[in-house]
Each structure stands twice: as C-alpha cells, then as structure tokens.
Amino acid sequence: NAGVTQTPKFRVLKTGQSMTLLCAQDMNHEYMYWYRQDPGMGLRLIHYSVGEGTTAKGEVPDGYNVSRLKKQNFLLGLESAAPSQTSVYFCASRRSGSEETQYFGPGTRLLVL
Amino acid sequence: RKEVEQDPGPFNVPEGATVAFNCTYSNSASQSFFWYRQDCRKEPKLLMSVYSSGNEDGRFTAQLNRASQYISLLIRDSKLSDSATYLCVVTPSSGTYKYIFGTGTRLKVLA
Numbered sequence: 567n568a569g570v571t572q573t574p575k576f577r578v579l580k581t582g583q584s585m586t587l588l589c590a591q592d593m594n595h596e597y598m599y600w601y602r603q604d605p606g607m608g609l610r611l612i613h614y615s616v617g618e619g620t621t622a623k624g625e626v627p628d629g630y631n632v633s634r635l636k637k638q639n640f641l642l643g644l645e646s647a648a649p650s651q652t653s654v655y656f657c658a659s660r661r662s663g664s665e666e667t668q669y670f671g672p673g674t675r676l677l678v679l
Numbered sequence: 680r681k682e683v684e685q686d687p688g689p690f691n692v693p694e695g696a697t698v699a700f701n702c703t704y705s706n707s708a709s710q711s712f713f714w715y716r717q718d719c720r721k722e723p724k725l726l727m728s729v730y731s732s733g734n735e736d737g738r739f740t741a742q743l744n745r746a747s748q749y750i751s752l753l754i755r756d757s758k759l760s761d762s763a764t765y766l767c768v769v770t771p772s773s774g775t776y777k778y779i780f781g782t783g784t785r786l787k788v789l790a
Contacts, residue, residue, distance in 0.1 A: 624777070670723050673720075
C-alpha cells in the first residue's frame with residue numbers, strides 16, 4: 567500500500583495563477599482532509615470530506631475549492647493564487663469512527679510569488 | 680483561549696533524560712486524544728492514542744486528566760532520534776469529523 571500520496575511535492579506559482587493539488591489514498595478511507603501548516607500556526611483545516619461526492623468547509627476555506635469525485639481522491643484547487651497561500655499543504659485520510667487515526671501524505675510545498 | 684494549547688519549547692534535554700510535555704484543551708466535551716510526532720519538513724505521524732486509563736508504549740507514556748483538561752506525554756531514556764515536534768490532537772466532541780491540532784512542542788535531545 568502506498569498510503570496517502572500527494573502531487574506535486576513542490577510548486578512555485580505567480581500571483582493570480584491557478585493550480586490543483588492532488589491527494590490519493592489506497593486505504594478505502596471514508597474521510598479525507600486538506601490542511602495547511604505555517605510557522606507558529608500549527609495545522610489548520612481548509613476543507614474536508616466525509617465521503618465520495620461530499621465536501622465541507624474547515625477553518626480557513628477562503629481562496630480554495632475542493633472536489634471528491636472518487637472515494638480515493640481529494641483535489642484542492644487554488645483559482646487565483648496569492649502570496650498568503652504560500653504554505654505547506656498536507657492531505658490526510660482516516661476511517662470513520664471518532665478514535666480513528668489520521669494518516670498524512672508527505673505534503674506539498676507551495677510558494678506564491 | 681485556544682482550543683488546544685501547547686508550550687512551543689524547545690525542550691533541550693541530554694540523552695537518557697526523562698522529559699514530559701503537557702497539552703491543555705478548552706472543550707470539556709472533547710472525546711478523543713492523540714499525540715503525533717512531526718519531524719522537520721515531514722508529515723505528522725501518530726505516536727500514540729491517549730486513553731482515559733492512560734497508556735504506555737515502550738519509553739512513552741500518555742495520560743489524560745479530564746478534570747483539569749489536559750493530556751501529557753512522558754518520554755523516558757530520551758534518544759537522539761526522539762528529537763522532533765510533538766503535536767497534541769483533540770476531537771472536540773462526539774460525531775465531529777474534525778481534529779484540532781496544537782501548534783506542537785519542539786524537543787531536542789542533545790548528545
């Protein structure tokens with residue numbers, strides 16, 4: 567099993583450009599999450615999904631959109647990148663159940679100039 | 680008040696020392712508790728879940744104090760490889776899908 571994978575690993579964008587980050591998991595998990603991590607801020611939830619075809623807003627959703635057309639994939643889109651979106655983005659997934667572990671992907675480092 | 684609070688550290692300890700971290704949470708209805716470990720520029724990984732009765736895994740012991748609303752992590756016989764950031768994670772209440780992450784406590788084990 568590959569677990570949770572993310573592509574790309576690193577990307578540089580110019581302000582105003584768009585891009586999509588891909589998260590894929592092969593563990594048949596129901597729940598998937600997108601976080602961003604900034605120095606001193608900890609992990610902040612952007613959007614999450616509790617099943618195929620469903621998405622919901624997290625703590626910091628502005629400027630991002632998501633889609634979960636297939637159970638194993640969770641896409642994070644930036645329509646018009648801003649320097650404030652420079653961050654490390656982590657995807658995570660887990661089974662349903664309140665005590666289930668979240669498994670994280672290796673992260674995507676995004677720099678917006 | 681933040682939902683989950685941790686001392687950012689760094690905690691600098693010599694090899695072989697015992698070190699303990701605490702994490703406080705604000706929601707008394709919080710259901711599940713975890714400690715994750717994050718190495719520099721890597722993804723967080725589960726270290727251990729924290730149960731009401733406490734739990735131990737080798738050199739690591741986790742405790743939950745619901746009355747005072749904190750969890751703790753004790754590391755005995757610290758190794759150089761224990762150097763990392765330790766994240767406290769809480770699920771706010773039953774039926775929620777969200778996990779709340781603390782900002783982490785940084786540990787440096789010195790030779």
